[in-house]
Amino acid sequence: MNIFVCLKQVPGTTDVKINPETNTLIRQGIPNIINPFDTYALEEGVRLKEKYGGKVTAISMGPPQAMDILKEAISLGADEAVLLSDRAFSGADTWATAFTLAGAVRKSGPFDLIICGRQSTDGDTAQVGPEMAEMLDVPFIAYVGQIEEILNGEIRLQRLIDEGHEVLQSSLPAVITVSKEINKPRLPSLRGIAKSRSAKIPVWTLQDVGLDPDKVGLNGSFTRVVKIFTPERVKKAEMLQGEIETQVDCLLEKLKATRLI
Amino acid sequence: MQYFLTEEQKTIKDLARKIAEERILPVRAQLDEKEEFPWSIMKDIADSDLFRIFVPAEYEGLGYGCLELCLALEELSRACSGVAISFAVSALGSYTLIDYGSETLKRKYLPDIASGKKLAAFALTEPTAGSDASAIRTTAEKVAGGYLINGTKQFITNGGEAAVYTIIALTDKSKGTRGASAFIVDKDTPGFTFGKKEKKLGIRASATRELVFQNCLVPEENLISRPGMGFIMAMKLLDKSRPSVGAQAVGIAQGALEAAYDYTQQRVQFGQPLILQPVVQNMLADMALQVEAARSLVYAAARNVDSGKDYTESSAMAKVFASDVAMRVTTDAVQLCGGAGYMKDYPVEKMMRDAKITQIYEGSNQVLRSIIASELRKRKAANK
Numbered sequence: 001m002n003i004f005v006c007l008k009q010v011p012g013t014t015d016v017k018i019n020p021e022t023n024t025l026i027r028q029g030i031p032n033i034i035n036p037f038d039t040y041a042l043e044e045g046v047r048l049k050e051k052y053g054g055k056v057t058a059i060s061m062g063p064p065q066a067m068d069i070l071k072e073a074i075s076l077g078a079d080e081a082v083l084l085s086d087r088a089f090s091g092a093d094t095w096a097t098a099f100t101l102a103g104a105v106r107k108s109g110p111f112d113l114i115i116c117g118r119q120s121t122d123g124d125t126a127q128v129g130p131e132m133a134e135m136l137d138v139p140f141i142a143y144v145g146q147i148e149e150i151l152n153g154e155i156r157l158q159r160l161i162d163e164g165h166e167v168l169q170s171s172l173p174a175v176i177t178v179s180k181e182i183n184k185p186r187l188p189s190l191r192g193i194a195k196s197r198s199a200k201i202p203v204w205t206l207q208d209v210g211l212d213p214d215k216v217g218l219n220g221s222f223t224r225v226v227k228i229f230t231p232e233r234v235k236k237a238e239m240l241q242g243e244i245e246t247q248v249d250c251l252l253e254k255l256k257a258t259r260l261i
Numbered sequence: 262m263q264y265f266l267t268e269e270q271k272t273i274k275d276l277a278r279k280i281a282e283e284r285i286l287p288v289r290a291q292l293d294e295k296e297e298f299p300w301s302i303m304k305d306i307a308d309s310d311l312f313r314i315f316v317p318a319e320y321e322g323l324g325y326g327c328l329e330l331c332l333a334l335e336e337l338s339r340a341c342s343g344v345a346i347s348f349a350v351s352a353l354g355s356y357t358l359i360d361y362g363s364e365t366l367k368r369k370y371l372p373d374i375a376s377g378k379k380l381a382a383f384a385l386t387e388p389t390a391g392s393d394a395s396a397i398r399t400t401a402e403k404v405a406g407g408y409l410i411n412g413t414k415q416f417i418t419n420g421g422e423a424a425v426y427t428i429i430a431l432t433d434k435s436k437g438t439r440g441a442s443a444f445i446v447d448k449d450t451p452g453f454t455f456g457k458k459e460k461k462l463g464i465r466a467s468a469t470r471e472l473v474f475q476n477c478l479v480p481e482e483n484l485i486s487r488p489g490m491g492f493i494m495a496m497k498l499l500d501k502s503r504p505s506v507g508a509q510a511v512g513i514a515q516g517a518l519e520a521a522y523d524y525t526q527q528r529v530q531f532g533q534p535l536i537l538q539p540v541v542q543n544m545l546a547d548m549a550l551q552v553e554a555a556r557s558l559v560y561a562a563a564r565n566v567d568s569g570k571d572y573t574e575s576s577a578m579a580k581v582f583a584s585d586v587a588m589r590v591t592t593d594a595v596q597l598c599g600g601a602g603y604m605k606d607y608p609v610e611k612m613m614r615d616a617k618i619t620q621i622y623e624g625s626n627q628v629l630r631s632i633i634a635s636e637l638r639k640r641k642a643a644n645k
Contacts, residue, residue: 187279190310190323193272 001054001150004105004114005045006129007073008035009066010122018228034069037117039076040178043185044147045115046077052150055079057108061089061100067201074196075188082108086205091218094123098131099220103211104204105136113155114175118143126177133175141168145181262553264560266332273314273329277336280305285340292343292466293611296458298422299344299466306337306348307377315352317359320371326567327501331508331559338512339519342615343466345509347380350418350467353502354381357427357443357494361486366445370425382423384414384472385495392628394495395438399474401430407481408432408444410452410474418622420470421455424448428472429495432488441491445483452477463614499623501566503576507559507583510619514552514587517594517612521545524598524607535597544597548590555583574636577629584619584626591616 012033017026034042045056058073060066061084070081084104092100105111114133119126126142133140145160153172158165160179206213214220240247255261266274284305292299306312314329316322330352337345355374358367373379390396399412410430414420426446433440446453456471486494522545525535535541562579565572591613595602602609620626 187283187305187309188276189308190273190276190313192310193276194269 001048001052001113002109002111003045003048003054003056004108004111005038005042005056005058005073005078006101006114006116006132007038007042007058007060007069008117008120008122009033009060009062009069010035010120018230032065032068034072035117035120035122037119037121037178037180039117039185040180040182041115041117042073042076042078043183044178045113046186047183048113048147048150049077049079054112057082059101059104060084061092061097061104063090064203067203070201071196071199072188074199074201075192076186077192081199081201083201083203084209085203086207087217088206088213088219089217091221092216093221093223094125094127095131095222096216096218096220098128098135100209100211100216101128102132102135103209105132107204107209110173112172114173116175116177118177118179129175129177136173136175139170139174140176141170141174142177144176144178147182262557264556269325270329270332273311273325274332274336276309277311277333278339280309280311281336281340285337285344289341289344289466290605290608290611292341294465294605296460296465298468299347300422302344303347303377303380311348312351312377313375315355315359316371316375320367320375322371322375326563327504328560328563328567331505331563334505334508335512335515335556335559338509339516341466342509342513342619343464345512346418346464347422347467349502349505349509350383351377351381351423352505353498354383354419354423354425354427356498356501357383357485358445360497361443361490361494362445363482363485365482366485370445374425379424380419380422381425381427382417382419383498384417384420384426384428386416387413388415392625395492397429397431397441399428399430400434401432401442401444401479403432404478406478408479408484410444410446410477410479412474413456414472414474416459416469417472418467418469420468420472421458422468426472427485428474429491430474432491436489438492439489441495442488443485443491443494444479445485446474446477446479450477450479462617463611464618465614500573500576503580503623503629504559504562504566506619506623507555507562507579510580510583510587510616511552511556511559513612513616513619514548514555514583514590517587517591517609517616518545518548518552520607520609520612521548521594521597521602524601528599528601541597544593548593551586551590555579555586558582574633577624577632577636580619580623581626581629581633584616587616587619588613 009032011030013030019026049056056078058070058078058081060070064085067083070083073081084100089100116129130140141159143160144157145165146158148156154169155172156169159168240250284302311333313323314325314333318324334345334349351374374381385394387397389398401408401410428444428446429441431440432442452475454473456473459469461469525541528535559579562575565575594609595613598607598609601607
């Protein structure tokens, strides 16, 4: 099994602040972590390798400091890692990101499975996985909650749906995105950390991947972020006065006026 | 306080803290309440390679020393020393084999201990032999095909859970302590059974049982070193492992200090947080300085062990001092948290119960003080 796991570096907080002048995330003082959903993808990749043999390659597109999460991926069981980093890649939307990742996977040779987290905790789009599958022209399955078996070039798995789960079978190669129900990610090991310290992780630029500069980064993005803002939390309270009946009438009026009833 | 740890030592400490916070903290109250052996955490510890710390590299370990083991234990104990001791005793049960065992015996047992597939335990104490370890009665009689073991070991940590036991038994009753020998006994050896699981004041996640040997035949190659070396090896083992009891105590005390600090910061009385009261600040300051002094002594003692020079006295000092600190600091933590601290909804009462054993096991603090005093006299006599 030749497995790729896509990882995104995200701010390790749920309390995201935005700089109103530049419309970008304020990253100072916030440690970067592996997108929590991606840790399940990595764990599943490592478990599949342990069961069926093969190799797990962690791949990420991002600034040079994204190297940290790739080293962490090696401490958690990935065999190799590749960082896609180039100024030309910056400002990418999901399409341009998927295009770059897919290009890097294609360059690495034949693969059996690409595993992604179901979505990132900062962008929350859940689009990169399916876009990659489309670009690589392979089947795609989202919200995978369990992989039942891989046999004779086919994968059988469970896709989580609101009412329970569906059992699906697909040919390989394929792209899947996994849900957090799929496993419990392991902690790093001392030997893994030692390995990650000495690991040589290549950095691939636009030229290395050999992609059209007009199809990556901001140039290759179909969408633009026009504005980002922290929604203001407005709390208003009004105390109704008078007799109970007057209060009830008043409340009804207000609910009707705001079309809540 | 800086202890100038190496990158590898910091990695071990950080990893142990991660395990403590992510895997131990959420379940420690439940493990304590239900007296549940923490098998799933033992698996996490194993997967993180922490059992490899104390096993030499030739036997699939990482070949680290006493200080590295202490760093891991301190962090695990900060969350729950009942879990930490279950891990630590695997080291205690392996050191005699590591230091004196035959190549064959080491190859057979150590790789599985390093991977965490098997836990180890050490058995010296008996109903008649606590502080007076020389009063043991368990015998190992030389017969065709090995040694026939008869007797009962008491209060054995990891008893019933461990797969590998290092036990001390008399091969020659006429020679007293010079007639004691050490053996490796597998859990499933016929004639080897376990008594009831003890109900304890603290470290309740750990398992403590009696080991019962009734005509239990152990192959001759399971003898560690020569017959008659058992008592000497056991005493050397305890000298080596005492800093790690100190490390447990430091971890417990650190956890209690942090819990008390958080509580006094949040609790408002007389219109202000408790921590603004000078009397409370005095108590917290005393606790902090005791914990730091204990930590310094434990790390220094662990480095003494790793240097290989004589460490009987420094090990005893570290264990006595740190365990007394743990008892005082946890008691003060309960005091600072007041009525809330006395309740099981808060972690400090557990820490106070857990601290007590560190003053008792692996040499009671009274016995160790007499060892320290005798080392003092020896030094005086040698005019050093």
